[in-house]
Structure formats: structure tokens, C-alpha cells
Amino acid sequence: MLDEFRIINKYFKREPKEGLLGIGDDAAVLPECPPGKRLVTSTDTLVENVHFSPDVTAKSLGHKALAVNLSDLAAMGALPYCVLLSMTIPSVNADWLQQFSDGFWSLANRYSVLLVGGDMTRGPLSITVTAMGYVEKDSFLARSGANVEDDIWVSGSLGGAAAALRHKISKDKFYPNSDFSRLEKFLNYPNPRIELGRKLVGVASSAIDISDGLSKDIKHLLKASGVGALVNYSSVPCETELNILRSDVKVKALILAGGDDYELGFTANPKYAAEILEISKDLNLSCVPIGKITGEQSLKIVDESGEKIELDESGYEHF
């Protein structure tokens, strides 16, 4: 039978690394921190029926549990180093574990992320990852730091994950004649914007991971920075499938407050616009300006005619 130790050895333990005491003791001991660096850390839990539905594949879950945490490091401009993985699973299924670990390692290996420890227990399906990375001592991104007149940018496209989810949940009510299947990759395999975060250090004045929906997360950034913003809905990027529907109120809500996007929202002095477009080109990742920081202490999102868009601002509620 697969007990905890066999599972860890088979699916999660990898070659030991010089200078690191990883899986197999009471705790992991990391190598000495490089001088001038600081450790950045974040944790996120994915719970079945809250963050994902029971029909999600184990591979996607292994990917996403790691991705959502790496996305938090990306928003700080950090280089990921290692993670801890705490799994609560209702039963042991070798196939499921193989798929889960495939999804996990496929992403972890892309960023040379080490798995240094964790925990495994039985119970209602839930995955907690704690990610750790490094930044230069005084050079990292934070939510605070946005200045009046800064441009507001977002990477990638928004609303895709939320659209795929709504369509899956209620196909008959949510644009029954649309094909949103291509958008499922945004829901199941989000890409943490690690490289972008790294390159924005010293360029962006503030940054945030837009996982709770653009409107809600930009408000967090504004509050931390003590400023306001004017955002042009028509500039907010989305995939073709949503773009043709973008004037519909339901689609507006998905793009502006749908959540689960794992893109970066960031601000920068206009003098950096060309540099950001260069970074965007280098990474083959779209970055577009969607508005301006204002001194008004509030977020105003307007449509093409300048009219304010009122939103149901619940965003992507996990709580």
C-alpha cells in the first residue's frame, strides 16, 4: 500500500541539492541566503468546491496550486527558489497522484523550483503551497508606490478564466452559442508572470497579482499607494471570444471583476512606456496601458463615451 512515506518518495522527492537539507527531516534547512538578498514568501490554499470543482483534473490542480503561489512571488518581482506542499486528500489513488505530480513538476521545473518539504494528510481535498523566493535587498515590487500621473498597465488578457468557469457551470444560461473551450487553459493552467515581475523591478512603481479581479485588486493597490485611478474599459485586454461580447454587461463584469486571472497589474511613470513595451516584446507577453493614476482616492472605470461603469464588485470571492 502507498503510505505517506512511499508517496513522498515516489512522487515528490527529487535528487538532493548541495547545501540544502530538504524532504526527510523535521524541517528543511535552506542554503545560506546570498548576501544582499531578502527572502519573499507567500501561501495560498486551493479548496475543492471553493477554488476548483471536483471534475478538475489532478494535473491541472498540481499546476494551479503551484502557479497561484508563484504568481504572488511574480507580483513582488521575486525569483522563486523553493516551495512547501501540504496536501489533504480524501483517499490514495496512484493515478491521481501521478497526474498531480506531473502537473506540479512540469511547472516547478520550468522555474527550477525545489520542493523542500510539506505535509500529507487525509481529509476533504485541499492543497496549500507556501512559496519562497529572493529579491535584491531594496529592489522589489510592492502594492504601495504608485504616483499620480503614472500609467496603469496589465499583462496578458483578463476574464478568460472566469468566462470558461461560468460557461462550464451554466452553459445554457451563459452564452449557450459561444465556444469558450479555448479559454479553459486560463482557468486550469494559469501562467505565473515570473519573468515579467523580474524585469519590472526598477521600472514599475507598484504591482499586484490580479487574482481577485481587476477592479478589486487595483483598489488594493490604490489604497496601499494612497492614490486613485481612472481606467478605460475599452483598453482592458481580453481574448477574442470575449472581445466580440465586451459591451454586454455580463462580460464587462467578467473582464473587470471575474478574477482567477493571475496577470500582473502595475503602474509606472510614463517615461518608462517604451521600455515596458520592449520588455513585453522580449517576453512575447502583451502589456497594455489601461488608465492613469489620479489624486482622487477612488477608482473610476469608464466606457468609451466616458460614462462610469458601475460594477458588482464582489470579484472572485473565496471567502
Next chain:
Amino acid sequence: MLDEFRIINKYFKREPKEGLLGIGDDAAVLPECPPGKRLVTSTDTLVENVHFSPDVTAKSLGHKALAVNLSDLAAMGALPYCVLLSMTIPSVNADWLQQFSDGFWSLANRYSVLLVGGDMTRGPLSITVTAMGYVEKDSFLARSGANVEDDIWVSGSLGGAAAALRHKISKDKFYPNSDFSRLEKFLNYPNPRIELGRKLVGVASSAIDISDGLSKDIKHLLKASGVGALVNYSSVPCETELNILRSDVKVKALILAGGDDYELGFTANPKYAAEILEISKDLNLSCVPIGKITGEQSLKIVDESGEKIELDESGYEHF
């Protein structure tokens, strides 16, 4: 209503610390690691109906979720620095949150542990803590390192938590005439042996947190060290309530394999015996030798007459 942000601000956010970016951004940024130190990290999840029963108080849960993680740091000889707290709770109850945070902070403050981040979501009750601490570069405790002829020691007393639990679950079958109520503190408020772990660095040759039961955890230590052990059951310390029953087979199993003890098991060259007893006296924490490391590659536990004790070795199974 109490949303995630209000809950965090009210119950979990404390005064900011110089040089630390804590709760409120996408991730925490720790101060630069002191030169010559290494970061030690561990994570543990407590799941309702697996690690604790629904009638456990929120105060005890707040304490224990932190304690079991600090205990892992203690087993490495680490000084705790900070933790991340991921809570999955079925509903928001201000009273419950107040109690939980009271239990959490009461222990955290004892060791000046900072809460630097976390996550809060709705779902089946489950708490994951990730703890971080520091050790000197090459001076920490590990499971490997035990040598033949070393003494085997344990701190505190064993079996108390398991006895309290069994008695609570099936009072009519498990020593109905005994009063184990004093032992409930071992179940609900375990004390991580931080100070002991710190003082054992440079003295103990190996150490482990005995949370899965003495027999199981000593085996982990033996395997990591490539040695065997002879343990004298009569030397294994337990509380008075169990001591008067210690020849009973059910009590033997509790003391040797009950689990949930959060004491330290460690080995040391016999030349350190006096020093360990001095540490024990200084800390007002009993430490007793219970056996010897052997070259036999197996664990043998014997009773007073030298007869081998055969155990149901499932220990404290969370999985």
C-alpha cells in the same frame, strides 16, 4: 460583516516591524538574513476529524496549529522567526476567531514569532501553518548523526495526549474509573521544546520531534542515521496517571506509539550526559535517557525482564 480583510486586520495583523514587509502585499519580504545563518522551514496542517475533534476549543486550535510547527523547528535546534497562517473555516464567527487568535498569539508572543502572511478561505475546517526560523550555518540538529553507543534521550513525558484523547472518545472502554482530565493539556496545549532544541545544538548528535509516537519516530531517526537502538520501556517517562497503569498492554501502546506528544527524542555521546542533565535542570524540563544506539539496524524495545515488546506500530496515523 466580517470579510477577509477585516478579519485579518482585527485578529491577525499586528504592529509593523522595521525592515519587514508583512501582511498586506502579495507576499511578505523578510529582512536580510543575518550572515552565517540559514533559514529553516516546515509546514503542518491540522484537519478537523483527523487531527482534532469538532469539540476542541478555538483557543486550543490556535495554539496547537502553531505549536506543532514550532515543534518541528525545535527538533532542528532553530530559533523561530515568523509564520504564515492559512485558515479554511466553514463560517465566520467573531467569538471563534477571537478565541483562535488568543490561542495563536499567546504562544506566538512567547517566542516573539511574527505572523507575516497567510490565506483565508471558506471550506471544511483546516489550519495550515508554515513556520520559519534560523540556525547557525553548520550548527543544527538533524535526524541523521546518531552514533553507536550514543545515549537516547526524551524530554517531558509520553502518552499523555493519546491517553486523554482515548479516554474522551471512549470513556466507558478506556479505564472508565481513571481521571485523565489533567492530561488534556498535553493534547490541547502542547509545548514546543524550542529552548531545549536550541541548547542541544552542539550537544546532541541527532534529534526528532516525537509527534508520530516514540517507536515510529525513533525508527525514522535510526534509518536516517543508519543505526539501531535498544530502548528500555521502564525508562520511558510518562505522567503519574499512566505510570500506575504502565504494565497494561493498552498503556504500553500509548506511551510507545500513541503520538501527538511534541517532545524531543535525541541522541548524544555519553560524555554529554551531565551537560544534558544540567540543561534539563536549567529549563525545568525533564530529560531522561531511555536506551542506547546499537549497530543492529533495528529498534528493540524491552521490558524490565529484557523481553522484547511487540507493538502495534501504526503510531498516530494522519494518513
